[in-house]
Amino acid sequence: MAKNKNIIDESTSIGNKISRRDILKTAGVGGVGVILGASGLSGLLSISESKATTKDAHEIVPFYGKHQSGITTKTQNHVYFVSLDVTTSKKEDLVQLFKDWTKAADLLSEGKAVGDLSSNEFLPPKDTGEAAGLSASNLTITFGVGPSLFVKDNQDRFGLKAKQPKELVGLPKFPLDALEEEWTGGDLCIQACADDLQVSFHAVRNLIRIARGKAILRWAQTGFQRTKQADPKSETPRNLFGFKDGTANPDVNNESQMNKQVWVQPGDGPDWLVNGSYLVVRRIQMFIEVWDRTTLKDQENTFGRYRENGAPIGQKNEFEKLDLKQKNEKGEYSIPADSHTRLSHGDGSQQILRRAYSYSDGMDLKTGSFDAGLLFLCFQRAPSKQFIPIQNRLAKMDKLNEYISHRGSAIFACLPGTKSSGFIGETLFN
Template sequence: MSDAEKTSDEKASDATGLSRRGLMGLALGAGATGLVVGAGGGLVGGQAYALEQQKAMRDAAAATTGIHQPGITTPVQEHLHFAAYDMMARTTRDDLAELLSDWTYAATRMMQGLEVTATGAVGGSPEAPPDDTGEALGLPASNLTITFGFGPSLFDARFGLEDQRPDGLERLPAFLGDDLDPLRSDGDLCIQACADDPQVAVHAIRNLSRIAFGRATIRWSQLGFGRTSKTTSEQTTPRNLFGFKDGTANILADDTAALDENVWVSASEGPAWLAGGSYLVARRISMLIETWDRTRLAEQDRVIGRDKAKGAPLSGGDEFTAPDFAATGSAGAPAIDPRSHVRRAHPDTNGGIRLLRRGYNFVDGTTDLGRLNAGLFFLSFQKSPQRYITVQKALSTDAMNEYVRHVGSGLWAVPPAPAAGSSVGAGLLGS
């Protein structure tokens, strides 16, 4: 189709890099009752940009950073906005493909520190809702990463994806002590937005949700602060809300052998569209803060299996000394309690399984009883769901269970990064 034959709506789509549905989402998702049209009946804004410039921007938005999506081995940022979505009733496979294309375009721009379209927050018509919400104007990209995942419920007859479901991509089983809220669990799709500025992370989810208007709706979301792990040796080990160092033995980005063994799905371990990807588990874990705060220090150390001050295992050494589970104390008892968190979660207890963790603290105000509604938003990446299930089952006898409750849960397949000129999930949808 020549440029002269295109409708004004199609020209606007070319100019912004989003589909017509994505443009409508930006307008209607902002609370407008309808699109503002110009004298010719087309959407106002964006047409003033040269198509050659927009093609260059579209190509830049399709550029990849490697085989894997960002936000997995990327140095863990300080803030999180996580959201799970459900596709709306009567949406089609084409709707899903179009949404993922729109999300890929906007996400790549935002990760570059740009607005969601070239028109942005202030460059369009004053009579139309802005394409970008604008709260990140003037802010740097803040190491923003945006990671997309596909839940088990996406692989059904709605989109003809039944035969593409990976083995093991099922709703996680019930674990001992679970008290899950269905309104904080699962979802067809998920987006993990991490940044060193909380406003940048919130801006990402806010704008991607607007773009999804009419195609997908947020099922639940979670804000997080204060990383509880590290993915590079340069990062210091953070502390969680129990005051203990967390993520000491996490898999690091430069440990390619450990990543291949524990995190990345190989071509022989899943469907072709998932090769180079991973599986993401999210668990909202409520911490009984007030109970923990009244627990004596020696008991806290015993429950965790580490010294609170140094982070060293109770068998001796420093933070990075490997735990010696055979070591005994002065009374002959194990120096590290067999029910301690360190022992129950350790690879030696779980057939060598290691998880790449990217969790965050959260505080969501107070409960009806006036207690902190706080805890850990646990995030882990692993090459199969069964690996997480094995570790979580081992934690059924964890002494820390007296102080935590798992109240939200979800599992998603995380595809590899899109090829240049393509969108996330293109291998799954054949688009």
């Protein structure tokens, strides 16, 4: 978080101008007051602005753009994911919320505070302050809307029913699903990813604060991957079963592949979602104690890949094209018929962009084991053609099912991106 930036930029104070007195007060503390006399308020603003930007430029992912960030962005070290219920019944409140969130998310993405950090001792500070002094840490904030925002209990809550895409409906119940209400559904979601957990927590906390009186938390889940300090070469991260996870993801730098697999295209459904994407979230517990008693051979047969280097069984390198026809000396498929890789790959025509994070939430009180697993987040153009058929195959016969349990689930339409003159959600609400 750039020093003093937050206290001098009027736009930081969502709908609340910072008074000159506040600026003088804080300028004295931060040591920039001298500039005020020489160049006036605007001079002060621009000088501090440029300083802040230079300091953090390499760790800033721009918020505004054709698509929302946090989808094809290189996966950061941490996620703070929240699902929310809307409590207001007024559409104008909802619109205002998205306008306020847009401004705040832009500031947060630049490593700035959402309001003045200066202490007017008669008011609670606008920004909660725990990210002061921290860099932007590649923070991305991605907003989504769930099916229940459109229709809930048969009510067209905000007059949006006619705009609900056919793809944005509750997921079917899959065999072996063990979903719990406390990890399921939601009217809205925020995915905040950053290389620092305090930065993503700060972002979510302040966005929830802004939503006061309009929306409340429904469920929340943090997740992690190895950090960039621990893995400077940035190899494929390993999941809590010790296997490389993310190898066969589509290439985020290949625009035509992203248009084919991830971004909603004109003609797919209602126009408001063009350039957006569908997010499916699954909170999947992994029974790590059981896994740890399983032989290496069984573990590798479960995934159909070697643990050490992530190569498909019978092949040498992690990124080799799968050879699903190859057989071993016993005449069996090298990549077993019930392995996760074979089943999730299918004929290769359905792909999803996985952006999963491990989670560890202390103890599962029911069993006394770790409550740890995968916060499975995946983006796609049409869940009915991508996540749903893949999960149907996995739920039926994936060997991995012996070691996992799907405990939470939700689907959201992640809105298209916007320009600085607009706001996230404008295509839906206008």
